[in-house]
Amino acid sequence: MSLDFTLAIGDDALVAAQRLGEWTSRAPEMEEDIALANIALDQLGAARLLLTYAGELEGAGRDEDDLAYLRGDREFRNCLLVELPNGDFGVTMAKLFFLAAYQSPLYTALAGCADERLAAVGAKARKESAYHLDHAALWVKRLGDGTEESHRRMQDAVDEVWPYVHELFAPDPAAPVDPSTLRADFDATVSAVLDEATLTRPETGWAPGGGRDGLHTEHLSYLLAEMQVLHRAHPGASW
Amino acid sequence: MYGNDFAPPEDAPGGGLLGEVEAAEAALREAAARARRGGPAPDEDVEAYFTDVINADQKIEPRDWMPEAYRRTLIRQIAQHAHSEIIGMQPEGNWISRAPSLKRKAILLAKVQDEAGHGLYLYAAAETLGISRDELVDLLLDGRQKYSSIFNYPTLTWADVGAIGWLVDGAAIVNQVPLCRCSYGPYARAMIRVCKEESFHQRQGYEILHTLAHGTPAQKAMAQDAVDRWWYPSLAMFGPPDGDSTHSAQSMAWKIKRFSNDELRQRFVDMCVGQAEVLGLTLPDPDLRWNDERQAYDYTQPDYAELMRVIKGDGPCNRERMAHRRKAHADGAWVREAAAAYAAKRAERKEPVAA
Numbered sequence A: 001m002s003l004d005f006t007l008a009i010g011d012d013a014l015v016a017a018q019r020l021g022e023w024t025s026r027a028p029e030m031e032e033d034i035a036l037a038n039i040a041l042d043q044l045g046a047a048r049l050l051l052t053y054a055g056e057l058e059g060a061g062r063d064e065d066d067l068a069y070l071r072g073d074r075e076f077r078n079c080l081l082v083e084l085p086n087g088d089f090g091v092t093m094a095k096l097f098f099l100a101a102y103q104s105p106l107y108t109a110l111a112g113c114a115d116e117r118l119a120a121v122g123a124k125a126r127k128e129s130a131y132h133l134d135h136a137a138l139w140v141k142r143l144g145d146g147t148e149e150s151h152r153r154m155q156d157a158v159d160e161v162w163p164y165v166h167e168l169f170a171p172d173p174a175a176p177v178d179p180s181t182l183r184a185d186f187d188a189t190v191s192a193v194l195d196e197a198t199l200t201r202p203e204t205g206w207a208p209g210g211g212r213d214g215l216h217t218e219h220l221s222y223l224l225a226e227m228q229v230l231h232r233a234h235p236g237a238s239w
Numbered sequence B: 001m002y003g004n005d006f007a008p009p010e011d012a013p014g015g016g017l018l019g020e021v022e023a024a025e026a027a028l029r030e031a032a033a034r035a036r037r038g039g040p041a042p043d044e045d046v047e048a049y050f051t052d053v054i055n056a057d058q059k060i061e062p063r064d065w066m067p068e069a070y071r072r073t074l075i076r077q078i079a080q081h082a083h084s085e086i087i088g089m090q091p092e093g094n095w096i097s098r099a100p101s102l103k104r105k106a107i108l109l110a111k112v113q114d115e116a117g118h119g120l121y122l123y124a125a126a127e128t129l130g131i132s133r134d135e136l137v138d139l140l141l142d143g144r145q146k147y148s149s150i151f152n153y154p155t156l157t158w159a160d161v162g163a164i165g166w167l168v169d170g171a172a173i174v175n176q177v178p179l180c181r182c183s184y185g186p187y188a189r190a191m192i193r194v195c196k197e198e199s200f201h202q203r204q205g206y207e208i209l210h211t212l213a214h215g216t217p218a219q220k221a222m223a224q225d226a227v228d229r230w231w232y233p234s235l236a237m238f239g240p241p242d243g244d245s246t247h248s249a250q251s252m253a254w255k256i257k258r259f260s261n262d263e264l265r266q267r268f269v270d271m272c273v274g275q276a277e278v279l280g281l282t283l284p285d286p287d288l289r290w291n292d293e294r295q296a297y298d299y300t301q302p303d304y305a306e307l308m309r310v311i312k313g314d315g316p317c318n319r320e321r322m323a324h325r326r327k328a329h330a331d332g333a334w335v336r337e338a339a340a341a342y343a344a345k346r347a348e349r350k351e352p353v354a355a
Helices: A002-021 A030-058 A064-069 A089-111 A116-144 A146-168 A179-196 A219-233 B013-034 B048-055 B068-093 B100-129 B133-141 B158-181 B185-211 B217-236 B248-253 B261-279 B304-314 B316-332 B333-354
Strands: B289-291 B296-298
Touching: A002 A030, A002 A064, A002 A089, A002 A219, A002 B048, A002 B100, A030 A064, A030 A116, A064 A219, A064 B100, A089 A116, A089 A146, A089 A179, A116 A146, A116 A179, A116 B333, A146 B158, A146 B333, B013 B158, B013 B185, B068 B133, B068 B158, B068 B185, B068 B248, B068 B316, B100 B133, B100 B185, B133 B217, B133 B316, B158 B217, B158 B261, B185 B217, B185 B261, B185 B316, B217 B261, B217 B304, B261 B296, B304 B316, B316 B333
Parallel strands: none
Antiparallel strands: B289 B296
């Protein structure tokens, strides 16, 4: 159970890092370019620790790069939220905000779990995650309560991304941290920020999922094709 | 970042230059400790005072009087440097998504992030001369100010990321180390910080090439191809030969510039030859050989006609680089406007409390 869970949250972090990295040299201001790279680096750092540990749990001799570069999309266990395209800056901030509002209580809970390795990752990543949450929440408020255009765009972004959050909290009582226990914390954070941002949560029952079982959107295969192309072109090479 | 440090190889580049940066930093502290005269004497004209400070190897600071041409030269040079950092994010950023290992991806992301940071504090240094960052960004986007021509070449393979680190960052450091002693204080201080970080970048690039050159035959070929393509453009980074350089003499007198283009280019060539041997890669110059009399390497000059074409806008990627920058700026406009509107609303709401 620990293996599936570790892969799932490791893949979340890896795919989030890959998407955030796409912003490099494209951010709305230079300070934001630096901030997004920072967050991408945090996610990538957590992904490396988690995938390394997943490889050890699996016991088949696979390291972080084997898992990142040599699995196909059906073997990835990340949630759909992180693989969605970046869209405009509003969509990226909606994705990051919801992800951080989930990762922040997740890593905090993980820091106190029985598995020492996961607890160590949690202890390190929760501080980073708290910053991601602050940063994304500030932008959600700025854009929601900024200009007419930014309000419209930010509301559209929330509407577009919101259905994908439900998958994050699917119950898994056997996991080191049962994701369903994080939902109340998440909802409280989201409500407070959206209210202040003058934004509303969409009323929709649509709750796409499947990522944890390796059933993804059409986007993931393209993301992996780009990420893995060079590594796969030189089998067995060291870099 | 997690565990991306490499043990420095015995023969890693950058050691000597880093020593020079540290020496410049020490000199800067000494100069500050010597304390300048507080300002021109009542009957002394400001220009004489300015010259005096320069001659005494002290630093000119933002509030000091300075000749208009000195100010303009510095703005042009610092802005061009800042723009280069920002545009320079593109060719390397091109490989972040495809970096061949997670460790390399993390290193590259951090490096490109450093470049954005360099851009920011160079713009801040330029702002001390009485021009705003927004104005400078507009000058870049309108094409009225330039950035380093080297970034108008494409990064076609992963090895190009290594070659940029080793050769382009290497050339940049050779160029910039003397600027750590520049007479304008804010620029000198910014350059000390930039050079320290650049020397890590250079080492990382060298490390990429070293790994490739000692890897599979395909990897080694990739490394050699990258060095073949980046060698002459890197030599051209030092600018036209001394005889044709328009800004040099005055900049030397003002101690903005300390060495001529050709002197720096020679220093770079001499530095690279040994490093290329350790890498096991060949510099693409059949006439490269040691000259015992000059105690330096003879080498083939880069194609300066090509340099001029690229500077004028006809390099392989000039249009693409500018279009990318303009698009990012335009796409971000609504976000910047929103941030300003939000800040204004917050200030308004706070006002009654403050009153």
